[in-house]
Amino acid sequence: MDKLVISGSPHVHAEQDVKSIMWGVVIALIPALLVSVYYFGIPALVLTSVAVLSCLVFEFLIQKFLLKQEPTITDGSAVITGILLAFNVPSSLPLWQLIIGSLVAIGIAKMAYGGLGKNPFNPALVGRVFLLISFPVDMTTWPTPAPLGTVPDAITGPTALGVLKEGLMKGDTVTHLMKNVPTYQDLFIGSIGGSLGEISALALILGGLYMLVRRIITWHIPVSFIATVFVFTAILWQANPEKYADPVFHLLAGGLMLGAIFMATDMVTSPMTYKGMLVFGIGCGLLTVLIRVWGAYPEGVSFAILIMNAITPLLNNWFKPAQFGEEVK
Amino acid sequence: MRTFKLGGVHPEENKISAGAAIEFLPPPATVSIPVGQVLGAPSKPLVEKGAKVKVGQLIAKGESFISANVHASVSGTVKGIDEVTDTSGYRRKAIIIAVEGDEWDESIDRSPEIKYECALSADDIIKKINEAGIVGLGGATFPTHVKLKVPQGKKAEVLIINGVECEPYLTSDHRLMLEKGEELLVGTSILMKALQVDRGLIGIENNKPDAIAHLTTLAQKFKGIEIVPLKVKYPQGGEKQLIKALINREVPSGKLPIDVGTVVQNVGTTFAVYEAVQKNKPLFERIVTVTGKSVKKPSNFLVRIGTPVSALIEKAGGLPEDTGKIISGGPMMGKTLNSLETPVVKGMSGLLIMRKSEAKRIGTVNCIRCARCVSVCPMGLSPYLLAVLAEQSEWEPAEKGRIMDCIECGSCMYICPSGRPLLDYMRVGKSKVGQIIRSRGR
Numbered sequence: 001m002d003k004l005v006i007s008g009s010p011h012v013h014a015e016q017d018v019k020s021i022m023w024g025v026v027i028a029l030i031p032a033l034l035v036s037v038y039y040f041g042i043p044a045l046v047l048t049s050v051a052v053l054s055c056l057v058f059e060f061l062i063q064k065f066l067l068k069q070e071p072t073i074t075d076g077s078a079v080i081t082g083i084l085l086a087f088n089v090p091s092s093l094p095l096w097q098l099i100i101g102s103l104v105a106i107g108i109a110k111m112a113y114g115g116l117g118k119n120p121f122n123p124a125l126v127g128r129v130f131l132l133i134s135f136p137v138d139m140t141t142w143p144t145p146a147p148l149g150t151v152p153d154a155i156t157g158p159t160a161l162g163v164l165k166e167g168l169m170k171g172d173t174v175t176h177l178m179k180n181v182p183t184y185q186d187l188f189i190g191s192i193g194g195s196l197g198e199i200s201a202l203a204l205i206l207g208g209l210y211m212l213v214r215r216i217i218t219w220h221i222p223v224s225f226i227a228t229v230f231v232f233t234a235i236l237w238q239a240n241p242e243k244y245a246d247p248v249f250h251l252l253a254g255g256l257m258l259g260a261i262f263m264a265t266d267m268v269t270s271p272m273t274y275k276g277m278l279v280f281g282i283g284c285g286l287l288t289v290l291i292r293v294w295g296a297y298p299e300g301v302s303f304a305i306l307i308m309n310a311i312t313p314l315l316n317n318w319f320k321p322a323q324f325g326e327e328v329k
Numbered sequence: 330m331r332t333f334k335l336g337g338v339h340p341e342e343n344k345i346s347a348g349a350a351i352e353f354l355p356p357p358a359t360v361s362i363p364v365g366q367v368l369g370a371p372s373k374p375l376v377e378k379g380a381k382v383k384v385g386q387l388i389a390k391g392e393s394f395i396s397a398n399v400h401a402s403v404s405g406t407v408k409g410i411d412e413v414t415d416t417s418g419y420r421r422k423a424i425i426i427a428v429e430g431d432e433w434d435e436s437i438d439r440s441p442e443i444k445y446e447c448a449l450s451a452d453d454i455i456k457k458i459n460e461a462g463i464v465g466l467g468g469a470t471f472p473t474h475v476k477l478k479v480p481q482g483k484k485a486e487v488l489i490i491n492g493v494e495c496e497p498y499l500t501s502d503h504r505l506m507l508e509k510g511e512e513l514l515v516g517t518s519i520l521m522k523a524l525q526v527d528r529g530l531i532g533i534e535n536n537k538p539d540a541i542a543h544l545t546t547l548a549q550k551f552k553g554i555e556i557v558p559l560k561v562k563y564p565q566g567g568e569k570q571l572i573k574a575l576i577n578r579e580v581p582s583g584k585l586p587i588d589v590g591t592v593v594q595n596v597g598t599t600f601a602v603y604e605a606v607q608k609n610k611p612l613f614e615r616i617v618t619v620t621g622k623s624v625k626k627p628s629n630f631l632v633r634i635g636t637p638v639s640a641l642i643e644k645a646g647g648l649p650e651d652t653g654k655i656i657s658g659g660p661m662m663g664k665t666l667n668s669l670e671t672p673v674v675k676g677m678s679g680l681l682i683m684r685k686s687e688a689k690r691i692g693t694v695n696c697i698r699c700a701r702c703v704s705v706c707p708m709g710l711s712p713y714l715l716a717v718l719a720e721q722s723e724w725e726p727a728e729k730g731r732i733m734d735c736i737e738c739g740s741c742m743y744i745c746p747s748g749r750p751l752l753d754y755m756r757v758g759k760s761k762v763g764q765i766i767r768s769r770g771r
Contacts, residue, residue, distance in 0.1 A: 005654040005688040006418065006667055008753050010739030012340055012497065012660040012687070017746045018694050072694065117695035117747070272700040272711065323709035323731060324335050324569065325581040 016215075018116075022076030024216045028207035029083050029262065035190045035200040039145035040091035044196050050095050052082030054102035062111045069115070077116050081105050084124035087197020087258060088302070089131060092143045092156070097135050101127040121309045122266050125302050132302075142193035159194045160187065160253040164245055165298035173242045178249075187252035198255040208261035217265045220277035221284075225260040226251060228285025236293065244293065256288065259301035269309040276312075276319035283308045330535060332560040333570040336707040338740045340497050340563060340661065342536055346620040346627035347500045351508055353631045354644055356403045356431060360635030361413045361423040361672045362388065367464045368471045369395030374424055380407040385434035385611050388424055391462070397472045397675075398462035399424075402613035402633035404432035414668045416657045416677065423672065426635070437610045443511050444607040447519050454523040454606055461605030462675075463612050466597035467491060467502075467566065468658055470676035473602065476592055477523050485524040486590035489575055490517055490599055492533040492540065493559065493566035496659025499679040501616040502596045504629045506533070506540040509600055510547045516603030517554055524592055529554045530575050531596070534561045563661060564738035568593045570707050582734050597678070617641060617673055621682030623649035632673050638680055639669040653688025656681040661739045691748040702741035702751060708734045712741035716751040719758030724765055732758045733766070 036044040055078040063071040085105050089098060105127030113119040132139045144157045158166065160181040167177040182192045190200025198204075211217045229250055236244035250256070264270060264284050271280050284304045291300025365371030372389035382388060382401040389399035405428045412420040433439060449457065459474035479485050490513075494502040506513060517529045531548075533541050535558045545556045559565055559574055569580045571593060578589040586593055594602075597615065604610040613634050620627040625646025632641060638655070642648050648669070656663035657677050666680075702712040710731060718727040735755050742752045 004652070004665065004667060006665045007654075007690065008750075008756065009656075009658075009663055009737075010661045010743045010752065011654065011656055011663065011665070011681075011683060012743060013691050013748070014338070014340070014744045014746075017691055017748060018697055021697075021699070021746055075694065077697075115695060117697040267697050267699040270698075272698060272703050272713070274704070321703050321706070321709045321711060322335065323582070324573075324707065324734065325579045325584070326709075 018077075019075050021216050022080060024211065024214050025080050025262070026076055026083065028210045028216070029080070029087070029197070031203035031206045032087065032197045032200060032258070033083070035203045036087070036091075036196045038148055039190060039199065040143060040196065041146070041148060043091045047089065047091060047093065047095070047098060047196060048083055048086040051086035051098055051102055052079050054099045055079070055082035055085070055106050058103050058106040059111065062107060063115070067111065067115070072116065075116065078106060081110070081123045081127075084197070084262060085127045088124060088128040088195050088255070089139065090142050090194075091196055092141055093131075093138055097131060097138060101131040104130045117268050119268060120312070121306055122263050122269050125263055125306050129302055129306065144193050145191050145199065147191075157193050159298065160192060160249070161292065161298040168243070174245050175242060178245070181249070181253070184248060184252060187249075195255060195258075198258040201252050201257045204257040204261050211261075211265075218274070218277070220274050221265050221270060221281040222260045224278045224281025225264055225284045226256065228282045229256060229288055232286060232289040236289075250289070250292070254292070254299045255301040259288075259305055260284070263301075264305050264308070269312060271312050271315040271319065273316070273319045273321050276315040279315055279319065280308050280312065283311070330558060330560040331574050332562050333565060333573040333707065335709050336705045336740060337562040337564065337570075338705050338743055339561065340743060342561070343497045343622075344500050344503070344536070345498070345622070346618050346629055347503055349500070349504070349626075349628045351504050351616055351629050351631050354633075354636065354641065356428045356633050357636050357640045359408070359425060359427055360403050360633060361411070361425050361637070362399060362402060362635035363413065363415050363421055363423040363672060363674055364389045364399055365421055366399065366470060366634070366674045366676065367391070367395070367397040368469060369393065369397070371422065372396055372399050374410055374422075376407045376424065378407055378409045381405070382407060382426060383432050383434045385437050385613060387611070391472070395472055395475055397464050398460060398611070400462055400611040400613045401426060402635050403428045405429040414671055416664050416666065416671060416674060418664070418667050423635075438608040443515065445515055447515075447522065447606060449606065451523045451525055454519055457606050458523075458602055461601070461611040463598060463601045463605060464675050465595055466601060466615060466675060466678070467595035468662065468676050468678055473594065473598055476594070477520070479524065479587060483587050484590060485526050485587060485592055486528070487576060488517065488521050488524055488526050488529040489571060489591050489593040490529060490531040490596055491566055491568075491571055491593055492531050492544075492596045493571060494537070495534060495561075495563045495566040496661055496663075496678075498620050498681050499618050499659045500620070501618045501629055501678050503537050503540055505596055505600055505616055506537070506544055510543050512603045513596055513600050514544070514547055514551045514554060515607065516599035518551055519602055519606050520594055520599060521553065527553045531556050532559050532565075532571055532575050533557070534559050534565060536561045564707055564736065564740065567707060567736050567738060569736070582731060612675060615673070615675060615677070617677055618679035619645040619682075620679060621649070621684070622687070623651055623684050624682050625649070634675060635672045637670045637672055638666065641673070641680060642669070642682065649682060649684070651684045651686070652682055653685035654683040656683065661743065662737065690750075693748045693750065696747050696749055699746060701744045701746065705740040705744045707738060707740065708736060710735060712751045712755065713749075715758060716749065716754035719754040719761070722761075724758070724762050727758045728762045728765070732762055735759060
């Protein structure tokens, strides 16, 4: 007989490990990817592949030659970063810009801090914001969607949030502007201009449900995030429907679903307790609306999440888990 | 259905030996009875090489407050006092007896009849339990008589009997409840009398519906005893978790169950109490589950203390070819054995034989801050943080983070997707912080 293994308890382990969690997230992103390929065609597939590939290559090179670690690219986390980065850019973005974005996401936002689990900010969002600031024109030129096999009426157009922001700044009314934005049905299905992965609320919600069922994420962050945006914009809309768009529009337009379901729920950069997660989600929601309504950018989801990422350590300090034995009856 | 509130996990139950009736394992040729089988001081041997002993004879005496007597589990000749490897993996002092026949001490009542009435006073009951060397048979091995002595100024209101058996695989308590139900209930009444309470609750997880039904029927004849089915959730057999589940009270940090008016005893212990008080039989045998996915005949044996585990494994169909790990206890809290000659002790509820493929831990990667360890911790701790603090020798913040509250249930490490050795570090932290706290007291 071989030697017996001696180790401390426990001697069994739950099914999920980091790999299965990460690849589970990748699976959850597939519906949104399919919708993207349907409306934006082959470029959507090319962009996503290039982002994933460059994230993997950068992580591999950095681990192998800079950090001299055993490369861990098979854990799936770099794949997620790649997909999410691609999902946050327009389908017309030049590939070289996307590759730079991948380098920033992996090199600066992740590996510089020590790799998986140690980064304070969501890598894909850092990459996205870097691109938005560095290449503002390319990052806000939105090809109009055209289902596979059809030709779009116009080559590019603004996003729904862009139409609203620009119109309001020119003094237009919401009622009038709403005639120029896609219908709620299009917004829900994804037949709209926008970043690759954000267009279809339906596909993103499907992915979110999959992650909930597999217990990869909990409901706390997405629900508090989305509910806050809904309530806040509903109050504004009630106060003045000519100046503020209705809450359903705010839920479906822009990157809220992508952000709330896939980016804010990033375990590494979100709080450790349910209470902390709820506050995190509420903070994301408030900041998103503040930026959308009063900020310079039409969309605020990325900034909102990054800001809340920054205060996550504080939230962890403020919201400790409820300890057993504190209440004596 | 009732359960505890905070945290918990649900590992695969794997109760494959649940259908196997308790089987008597005849005494082996030689037994090694460790003198330290208790969470406390080892006992002092009373016999010397060459002495003849009978089954049930006192062979080592517990002399300090927290210790327990040890009795001969076989009849025969003492071969000597030697060191044997026990479940801790260390070599410890044990009394070695060569078995000759099976001659029991005359004072033990070996009749099969169940004796219901108990005329003894509370003090006499506790004395009898002390003499019989009974310790917590759920695995903690804390001396039972110490638990029953309610400190001045405190009052027990309810007795809790732990029939949860939340560890996967183990079935010794389950079989006991099915086969020794009446004795168990008499034992419960005796413990209630010892504590001077009129209410006894037996908590059983509802993955044992047969035991729940059986005991519920029997309990109708007993005054004040109630069977409470509980939702299956690990670690419900933890004392504090069971108290929370049954009477919704939380034992404060650093306090004992008696501080919230209760005392908890395991069903195996309760049965031993019945035998000691009613049959004058000291604790020298116990029920041990032998199980594992590759074990030919998963079984529940009634075994004499001191029998080498190899004898149990042999009887259960032999050691499987693919054995990778042998565990004393269940897969969540059990201890790995390094020798097949390790003797059965009072605290050994089962032997789990794991395959090679199950024996290794998953690889360790960086913490991804998924917070699962926090959400499953039944004590509401932050294992990810405490493990890092212990790793970095930051004892003060670890103490503030209530590392001493950790019950070592292993839920954090079970769930950790990064495969981090959380409990290994917490144990190091607990032992160090414990030392610091004790040195402060001096």
